[in-house]
Amino acid sequence: MSNYFNIFPKIDYDISKSGITKNVVDLTVRYAIKTKIKNRSATYYNYIIKDGERPDTLANRFYDDSKLDWVVLMVNDIVDPLYDWPLNYQNFRNYLTKKYGSISEAQQGVHHYEQIVRTAGYQTSSAYEGYDEIGEPLKEIVVEVDSDTYTNLVATQPGTHRSVSNYDYEHKLNEDKREILVLDKYFLNKVISEVEDVFR
Numbered sequence: 001m002s003n004y005f006n007i008f009p010k011i012d013y014d015i016s017k018s019g020i021t022k023n024v025v026d027l028t029v030r031y032a033i034k035t036k037i038k039n040r041s042a043t044y045y046n047y048i049i050k051d052g053e054r055p056d057t058l059a060n061r062f063y064d065d066s067k068l069d070w071v072v073l074m075v076n077d078i079v080d081p082l083y084d085w086p087l088n089y090q091n092f093r094n095y096l097t098k099k100y101g102s103i104s105e106a107q108q109g110v111h112h113y114e115q116i117v118r119t120a121g122y123q124t125s126s127a128y129e130g131y132d133e134i135g136e137p138l139k140e141i142v143v144e145v146d147s148d149t150y151t152n153l154v155a156t157q158p159g160t161h162r163s164v165s166n167y168d169y170e171h172k173l174n175e176d177k178r179e180i181l182v183l184d185k186y187f188l189n190k191v192i193s194e195v196e197d198v199f200r
Contacts, residue, residue, distance in 0.1 A: 043184040044075070049177070052088045055081060062182055071191065076180045086177040092170075100166055111169040113150035114142040116160050 010023050049058075055069035055078075063071065078084040087095055093103060100106040118141040145153070145161075153161035183191060 043187060044181040045184065047180050047182045049086055049180060055085065058182070063185055063188055068188075068192075071183060071188065072180070075183050084177065086174050092174055096167065096170060099170075103167070106167040106170065107165050109166040110163045111166045113145050113147060113163050114161065115145045115149065115153055116162065117141040117143055 047058075055072045056066040058072050059068040060066040072078075073081055096103055096106045100109060118138070120138060120140040150161055150163065
């Protein structure tokens with residue numbers, strides 16, 4: 001990840017408004033680059049990040065160059081590689097312990113309540129029960145509700161509700177970060193060329 005900000009130009013900026021400028025990375029250029037990349041009809045494919053994998057290791061795997069980690073990050077709109085990238089198992093546990101006091105407390109504490117509007121793989125109005133029009137399995141639909149609504153659901157509609165612990169909430173957030181797009185290597189040189197044009 002150390003290579004991520006190397007591609008950005010630098011500007012003199014008065015951070016503290018004291019009249020003294022510092023030479024800092026110009027992050028505003030990122031959006032111009034992102035637009036150029038996203039507007040191309042390039043080929044991407046889905047990838048699930050495995051535990052312990054980093055942007056530089058994936059860049060080395062897909063592009064034979066770990067210094068192209070910025071391509072992996074930029075294609076996925078990742079601004080902060082420290083927090084927008086999934087934590088590995090041990091770092092995730094350390095994060096929970098620091099935030100909630102312990103893993104046990106994270107598991108016991110309720111983050112929010114949910115009402116299950118539709119269970120996965122169920123659709124009465126379709127001839128393809130459990131699947132959508134193109135044959136994909138239907139996903140579960142839930143809405144977040146307050147504690148009073150949750151209590152009422154428990155009493156009147158069994159099986160249509162659940163409480164989500166702090167642990168499960170944080171775990172889902174972390175796991176969702178594992179789904180990324182990888183730019184096909186065939187388009188790599190063209191994307192790099194476009195990025196260089198932005199910085200000229």
